[in-house]
Amino acid sequence: MSSIPEHIFLVEQVREMDRMAIGKCDIPGYTLMQRAGKAAFELFRTTWPNAREVVVVAGPGNNGGDGYVIARLARSAGMQVHVLQSGDHSRLSGDAARARDEYLEHGGQCIAFDAQQGLPECDLIIDALLGSGLTRAVEGEFAVLIQAMNAHPAPILSVDVPSGLDADRGVALGETVSARATMTFVGMKLGLMTGAGCRHAGSLYFDGLQIPDEVSRAISACCHRVSLDGLHSLLGMRAPDAHKGDFGHVLLVGGNAGMAGSVTLAAQAAARAGSGLVSVATVPQHAGQISAACPEVMAHGVRNSKELEPLIRRATVLAIGPGLGQDPWARDLLSKVLELDLPTVVDADALNLLALDPVQKESWVLTPHPGEAARLLKTTTREIQQHRLERARALQEQYGGVCVLKGCGTLVAAQEQVSVCSAGNPGMASGGMGDVLTGIIAGLLAQGLELYDAARYGVQLHARSADMAALDGQRGLLASDLFSPLRSLVNADRD
Numbered sequence: 001m002s003s004i005p006e007h008i009f010l011v012e013q014v015r016e017m018d019r020m021a022i023g024k025c026d027i028p029g030y031t032l033m034q035r036a037g038k039a040a041f042e043l044f045r046t047t048w049p050n051a052r053e054v055v056v057v058a059g060p061g062n063n064g065g066d067g068y069v070i071a072r073l074a075r076s077a078g079m080q081v082h083v084l085q086s087g088d089h090s091r092l093s094g095d096a097a098r099a100r101d102e103y104l105e106h107g108g109q110c111i112a113f114d115a116q117q118g119l120p121e122c123d124l125i126i127d128a129l130l131g132s133g134l135t136r137a138v139e140g141e142f143a144v145l146i147q148a149m150n151a152h153p154a155p156i157l158s159v160d161v162p163s164g165l166d167a168d169r170g171v172a173l174g175e176t177v178s179a180r181a182t183m184t185f186v187g188m189k190l191g192l193m194t195g196a197g198c199r200h201a202g203s204l205y206f207d208g209l210q211i212p213d214e215v216s217r218a219i220s221a222c223c224h225r226v227s228l229d230g231l232h233s234l235l236g237m238r239a240p241d242a243h244k245g246d247f248g249h250v251l252l253v254g255g256n257a258g259m260a261g262s263v264t265l266a267a268q269a270a271a272r273a274g275s276g277l278v279s280v281a282t283v284p285q286h287a288g289q290i291s292a293a294c295p296e297v298m299a300h301g302v303r304n305s306k307e308l309e310p311l312i313r314r315a316t317v318l319a320i321g322p323g324l325g326q327d328p329w330a331r332d333l334l335s336k337v338l339e340l341d342l343p344t345v346v347d348a349d350a351l352n353l354l355a356l357d358p359v360q361k362e363s364w365v366l367t368p369h370p371g372e373a374a375r376l377l378k379t380t381t382r383e384i385q386q387h388r389l390e391r392a393r394a395l396q397e398q399y400g401g402v403c404v405l406k407g408c409g410t411l412v413a414a415q416e417q418v419s420v421c422s423a424g425n426p427g428m429a430s431g432g433m434g435d436v437l438t439g440i441i442a443g444l445l446a447q448g449l450e451l452y453d454a455a456r457y458g459v460q461l462h463a464r465s466a467d468m469a470a471l472d473g474q475r476g477l478l479a480s481d482l483f484s485p486l487r488s489l490v491n492a493d494r495d
Helices: 011-023 029-047 062-076 094-105 140-151 197-201 213-217 260-272 284-293 305-314 328-338 349-356 370-376 381-386 388-399 433-446 451-472 479-490
Strands: 007-009 053-058 080-085 110-112 124-128 156-159 181-185 203-207 223-225 249-253 277-282 298-301 317-320 344-346 364-366 402-405 411-413 418-420
Touching: 007 011, 011 029, 011 213, 029 062, 029 094, 029 124, 029 156, 029 181, 029 203, 053 062, 062 080, 062 094, 062 124, 062 156, 094 110, 249 260, 249 305, 249 328, 249 433, 260 277, 260 284, 260 433, 260 479, 277 284, 277 305, 284 298, 305 328, 317 328, 317 433, 328 349, 344 349, 344 433, 349 370, 364 388, 364 451, 370 381, 370 388, 381 388, 388 402, 388 411, 388 418, 402 451, 411 451, 433 451, 433 479, 451 479
Parallel strands: 053 080, 053 124, 080 110, 124 156, 156 181, 181 203, 223 418, 249 277, 249 317, 277 298, 317 344, 344 364, 364 402
Antiparallel strands: 007 223, 402 411, 411 418
């Protein structure tokens, strides 16, 4: 078992890696199956050391074969094992049939799943039902069995993929197992890390099954996992004689009537991320309020784009959208920002206005949530969520620059590369979190980072800060709770 790898793949790419391991590296398929079963068995022995009675739900394919290996190992360890079969096991063949036969030869027993009887009492359920090859909605006996697993009080460990999950798109295809943990093999599948995959997979574990690295290097990953490792160094150490002018000047535009909090959060985030100077252009009645809330930020009341011009001349980075609104004031200020080529972060209502009159620029980072992404692409939120990778790429192609498609498993799409963030938690489902992300990315841009680097570093800092803040509990997590851990993380390489 190893840490979650950097390279993320689609299912067909992982299948090709399997074929290469068998055909070019001369690793028998049954050896790979035995390694997978052993890795999953060792995981559950470590994670649930007190489990003594185990139910293995075995499907009619190779995923079921992994389950039989786990069942044999668990029985050899003195556990009570129940193997429930579903599907036509008379058609089981190849390595999966061999794994079943070996389990039976060691004294194991199998019974067909009976919906009337349900699942027996146990300490742990092993989901080895459907695996990664699923492409259509689960129905019939499989659906009933998944319902029974989810209703059972025992935790579920899914083998390779939670049954019912599209392992490419992170979409639940009807009834889908909600696992406490998932161990996947050979290559990390994107669908486990984004969309509904985050909910159904639980804690993720990976094992490469001792396949040589040359196999994964031969396949171009569909995207890469964002990690703070390697990103901290982008900012570098500050010189002893550094001054505030060395670290950029962010100008945030927003905070329409009644929405001063949004732009204030974004401004504070830009400052905490390390921007040397931070200014806010807001409606006149909010300038004093923002200055009082955050005296380090220079707040200016502007009535129109003409009054915005002198502020723009002093800025090195722009961010527009938090609390912007969609009235004539907002439209006027956005039109002025769109004339410029400064590095810019575009969020919230600025995205909604952009959707009404699309333009393309290479100097910006767009940060839509799925609803805003749907408006930008003239589609539905459901369509965005069912095809997150493709739609993130489509946003980048249509609007240019870098696109951050927010949500569980946030995707960061540049012209030829995509990254996925595996950090974060449900506590982030609260007001102001997106404003903080806007400010963090703007603050990193102000310190000289390129668009893609600032976006993926910012997304990871944002999520990791939320994870640290959530150590005290996810419920009640506020956007402003991220500021203290953010400051700690952005200084992680300090001496």
